[in-house]
Amino acid sequence: MNTPIIELEGLTKYYGSVKAVDNLDLKIDKGEIFGLLGPNGAGKTTTILMMLGLAEPTSGNARVCGINATSDPIEVKRRVGYLPDSVGFYDGMTALENLRYIGRLNGIPDDELEERATTMLEIVGLQSEMHKKTAAYSRGMKQRLGLADVLIKNPEVIILDEPTLGIDPSGVREFLNLIHQLSRQQGLTVLVSSHHLHQVQQVCDRVGIFVEGKLLVQGDIETLSRNLFGEENYVVVVDVKESLSDAWEHQEAALKLRGVQHIQVNNNTVELSCNEDVTPDIVRFFVQKGLNITGVHKKEFGLDEIYHRYFENNQKKNVSNGKSDSVFKKYFIRRNG
Amino acid sequence: MFRMGNPIVYLRNILSGETDRNVSLAPAATSPFWVMVRKETGDHIRSWRFIVMLSLILLTFFGSLYVSVGNIAKAVTNIKDPDHNFVYLKLLTTSDGSLPTFHIFISFLGPLLGIALGFDAINAEQNNRTLSRLMAQPVYRDNLLLAKFFGALTVVSAMFLCLALLMIGGGMFITGVRIEPVEVLRILAFVILSIVYVGFWLGLSIFLSVIFKNAATSALTTIGIWLFFTIFYRIIVSVIINAMVPNTDYLSQEQIVSYNNMVLGMLRLAPSQLYTDAATTLLMPSIRSLGPLTMEQMAGAIPSPLPFKESLMIVWPQVTGLLAATAVCFASAYYFFMRREIRS
Numbered sequence: 001m002n003t004p005i006i007e008l009e010g011l012t013k014y015y016g017s018v019k020a021v022d023n024l025d026l027k028i029d030k031g032e033i034f035g036l037l038g039p040n041g042a043g044k045t046t047t048i049l050m051m052l053g054l055a056e057p058t059s060g061n062a063r064v065c066g067i068n069a070t071s072d073p074i075e076v077k078r079r080v081g082y083l084p085d086s087v088g089f090y091d092g093m094t095a096l097e098n099l100r101y102i103g104r105l106n107g108i109p110d111d112e113l114e115e116r117a118t119t120m121l122e123i124v125g126l127q128s129e130m131h132k133k134t135a136a137y138s139r140g141m142k143q144r145l146g147l148a149d150v151l152i153k154n155p156e157v158i159i160l161d162e163p164t165l166g167i168d169p170s171g172v173r174e175f176l177n178l179i180h181q182l183s184r185q186q187g188l189t190v191l192v193s194s195h196h197l198h199q200v201q202q203v204c205d206r207v208g209i210f211v212e213g214k215l216l217v218q219g220d221i222e223t224l225s226r227n228l229f230g231e232e233n234y235v236v237v238v239d240v241k242e243s244l245s246d247a248w249e250h251q252e253a254a255l256k257l258r259g260v261q262h263i264q265v266n267n268n269t270v271e272l273s274c275n276e277d278v279t280p281d282i283v284r285f286f287v288q289k290g291l292n293i294t295g296v297h298k299k300e301f302g303l304d305e306i307y308h309r310y311f312e313n314n315q316k317k318n319v320s321n322g323k324s325d326s327v328f329k330k331y332f333i334r335r336n337g
Numbered sequence: 338m339f340r341m342g343n344p345i346v347y348l349r350n351i352l353s354g355e356t357d358r359n360v361s362l363a364p365a366a367t368s369p370f371w372v373m374v375r376k377e378t379g380d381h382i383r384s385w386r387f388i389v390m391l392s393l394i395l396l397t398f399f400g401s402l403y404v405s406v407g408n409i410a411k412a413v414t415n416i417k418d419p420d421h422n423f424v425y426l427k428l429l430t431t432s433d434g435s436l437p438t439f440h441i442f443i444s445f446l447g448p449l450l451g452i453a454l455g456f457d458a459i460n461a462e463q464n465n466r467t468l469s470r471l472m473a474q475p476v477y478r479d480n481l482l483l484a485k486f487f488g489a490l491t492v493v494s495a496m497f498l499c500l501a502l503l504m505i506g507g508g509m510f511i512t513g514v515r516i517e518p519v520e521v522l523r524i525l526a527f528v529i530l531s532i533v534y535v536g537f538w539l540g541l542s543i544f545l546s547v548i549f550k551n552a553a554t555s556a557l558t559t560i561g562i563w564l565f566f567t568i569f570y571r572i573i574v575s576v577i578i579n580a581m582v583p584n585t586d587y588l589s590q591e592q593i594v595s596y597n598n599m600v601l602g603m604l605r606l607a608p609s610q611l612y613t614d615a616a617t618t619l620l621m622p623s624i625r626s627l628g629p630l631t632m633e634q635m636a637g638a639i640p641s642p643l644p645f646k647e648s649l650m651i652v653w654p655q656v657t658g659l660l661a662a663t664a665v666c667f668a669s670a671y672y673f674f675m676r677r678e679i680r681s
Contacts, residue, residue, distance in 0.1 A: 045680065054472055055678045074475045082473035088466025092380070104372040105474045149470065 003066075005030045005157060005189050006051065010060035013046050013213075020046045022213035023060065028191060028206075030156075033183050035200040036193040038210035044193040045085065047210075048159055051191075052082055065156055078106070081150030085162040087142055091135035095126060095145050098134055099152060106153040120148040124178065140171040147178070157189045164199050172196075176203045235299040236279050238270045241292035250289050257281055370480045377488025386453045391496060394450065397442040398500055405431040405438070406511060419623040419640045425520045428508050429527070430620045440616040443531055444609045448563045451538025454489035456559055457552035458482075458543045459674065464552065472679045482670055485543055486536075493535045497528045519622075519645050526649065527619045533659050534612040538563070540666035547674045566607040574603045601628055611659055615652035622648060627655075 004027035011024040021043040028034045036044050049055035051062045053073025062069040069076045089098045099117040108116060121130045124144040129137075137145065143163060150158050160179070164172045180203045183190045194200045200207065201221060208218035217224055248254075248265045254272065255263060258281065262273040272282055279298055286293055367375075381387050405412075405428050412431045415421050432438045459482070462468040472478065501524050505516060542559045549555040582596050604610045618624045622642030643651075 049678065049680070052473060054469075056676070074477065077473060078475040080473075082470075084466065084469040084473070086466050087470055089470075090380075090467060091465065092383070101372070101376055102470075102474060104367065105369045105471075105476055107369070107475075146470075153474075 003030075004028055005065055006191065007063040008047070008051070008060070009063075011047065011050060011057050011062055012059045013043070013050060013055065014058045019213050021050070021057075024213070024215055026208065026215060026218070028189060030189055031183070031187045033180065033190045033192065033203055033205045035204035035207035036191060036210055037195065037197060037200060037207055038193075039195055042210045043213040044210055045161055048082070048161055048191070048193060051159065052077060052080060078153070079156045081153060081155035081158040083143075083146045083150050083158070083160045083163060085165060087146035087149075089134035089137070089142065089145065091133065093134065094131050095121065095134055095137070096130040098145070099148060102149050103152050108152070116152055117148075120152045121145075123151065123182075124148045140167045140175075143167055143171075143175065147175070151182070155188070157191065159191045159193075161193050162195070163192060164194060164196055172199055173202075179203060234274045234277050234279075236272045236274065236282055237297050237299060238272070238282065238286055238293060239295040240268050240270070240286070241294055243268050244270065250285075253289075254282075254285060257285060369474070369476045370484055373476070373480060373484035374487045374491065377484055378491050381454060381489055381492045387492065390446075390450050390453050394443075394446055394496070394500070397446060398439060398504075401432065401436050401439040401442060402428065402504060402507065404433060404436045405429070408433050409512065419642050420621055423517065423520055423523075423622065423642070424512055424514045425505060425508050425516050426523060426620050426622070428504060429524070430617075440527070440531075440620060441613065443534070444613050444616070445567055447531060447535045447612070448538040448567075448609070450493060451489075451535045452542045452556065452559045452563065454492070455485070455539045455542035455546060456556040457546055458485040458489075459546045460550055460552050460555060461546075463550065463679075469679050478675055479671060482543065482547075482667075482674055486539060486667070489539050490532065490536055493539075494528075494532050497531050501525070501528045522645050523619050523622070523648070526645075527616055530612065530615050530619065530652070530656060533656060533663070534608065537608055537659050537663040537666070540663045540670070544666045544670040544673075547670045547677075566609055570607045571604070574600065577603070598628055605655075605658070608659060608662060611655040615655035615659075618648050618652045624648070624651070627651060
């Protein structure tokens with residue numbers, strides 16, 4: 001059995017009376033890519049800072065590579081590479097110089113340094129730009145240089161805080177593939193925090209959903225969706241030309257189809273929740289009943305759905321949201337009146 | 338431990354911002370602290386603001402030297418002056434009144450130099466978002482502060498030392514007089530004093546750069562403090578004294594002395610006063626005391642230069658005061674920086 005490389009126990013952080021991180025327990029195994037998902041201000045960065053010993057937890061402890069991050073941050077930082085959410089470089093220096101500086105701070109001997117820095121720049125695909133001043137770098141290039149910067153110290157764990165922020169879609173894909181590849185090749189443990197679900201979904205082995213300082217769920221995406229949506233793993237939405245009344249005449253018959261659990265009729269769409277994929281049967285059924293189908297699509301439960309489900313539940317509790325709603329209405333009505 | 342290897346190669350690398358394999362004469366990796374000091378030093382030397390400050394100081398240096406060379410013959414032949422034998426000290430302190438002497442210039446340019454090198458030490462790192470990246474490296478946090486201080490102070494020391502040596506060399510060239518060992522000691526002490534003085538302002542500006550997130554705010558605040566001490570502080574002291582001291586006609590001599598001491602004590606809260614006091618004492622060996630002397634103390638004294646050690650004893654409190662003020666600034670910078678959370 002693997003021993004966890006990152007182990008958080010009852011980690012709690014208060015800012016004044018505000019709870020940023022609330023009694024967090026988390027274990028991440030070696031070689032895993034873990035996605036920490038949550039909206040802005042959920043406490044992701046605070047958690048990461050506590051793992052690196054850059055912030056002090058109010059209570060609980062964080063162990064990284066078996067070392068307590070609060071009492072011995074230097075040892076942790078030797079083994080962990082951290083890419084902050086908006087990384088900056090010394091503008092007056094070239095990419096290579098920036099990298100060499102970090103390498104030196106990590107105690108890499110000078111005779112190895114040059115070669116290692118160049119190799120890292122090649123890995124992230126910046127070899128042709130390494131003598132350019134970083135002031136001229138684009139956001140995506142900076143992010144890649146940041147990755148080189150993280151890798152040069154040969155870390156066991158890399159922590160990326162919102163690594164995809166502000167990069168264009170193709171850049172994001174490249175970047176994430178690179179991380180995935182590196183993690184697999186070198187057995188790196190990767191912790192990615194993000195609020196972009198699709199992107200993280202592509203590369204993560206496991207994800208944890210983090211809202212208001214609490215880790216709501218964790219697990220791989222399949223397990224998560226099964227837990228959350230129960231049996232209704234597939235939802236087929238059929239659009240028809242005719243408007244259907246709420247009391248749909250064929251509802252009884254449709255429910256008798258194999259696998260169909262639940263039906264919801266909405267003007268001219270029918271949503272069927274099933275526990276197995278029976279889309280062809282459903283289409284055949286609709287055709288037999290003489291309905292004009294304009295579109296059929298199958299909803300898959302990706303992170304988006306999971307995320308939304310959680311936020312729906314979460315926002316119901318949120319009083320301030322209702323308040324802003326009423327302010328909006330008041331304003332809206334006044335303008336119309 | 339850090340080893341320089343070949344110092345010339347080392348310097349060349351600093352100047353070009355390059356490090357090639359020549360530096361790796363040191364077999365073991367250098368400690369992160371010295372890596373940071375090296376980077377800071379290199380950054381300062383190549384920065385525009387240092388070049389500007391350097392040209393300003395060079396200008397005043399040559400200006401005051403020019404004036405003193407013009408008047409040196411008169412000063413050295415003035416038998417009434419007990420210091421007339423110290424040609425090189427005279428070079429630093431003689432003036433015909435058209436230009437202040439070099440140490441007076443330093444007393445108000447030095448702070449500016451310290452401020453220029455330190456006002457954005459920490460907050461620029463924060464604003465460039467390099468601080469969080471730096472702090473994610475296996476580096477002690479205090480090492481960063483110390484490296485900022487050390488890096489700038491290295492540059493300042495090198496500059497003052499160069500100027501002093503330039504002055505001595507130039508003096509030898511112009512006058513052809515052999516320099517006395519005691520003069521070398523005094524000039525060296527003056528250089529160290531100047532470094533300490535700039536160090537105080539550097540410490541203050543680094544402290545304010547920790548406190549204020551905005552580099553402009555911290556620069557303006559430090560410059561404000563500097564202006565306060567150079568211009569307003571004297572005025573405020575004289576206002577207070579005028580309000581407190583009764584008509585001098587009705588005072589006994591002892592009372593006058595005690596009031597005098599009070600005025601001096603208040604003035605010495607200003608770092609520039611400490612510096613000028615100490616610099617004058619070091620450069621003019623005949624100065625026996627920085628406070629008022631009574632007739633009894635003066636009786637029997639022959640106006641002659643003091644030995645170097647005695648002058649040093651006189652300025653000791655001043656130097657200690659400057660060092661203490663620097664330490665206070667530095668300690669507060671530590672206090673605020675060490676436990677702060679580094680967020681980008």
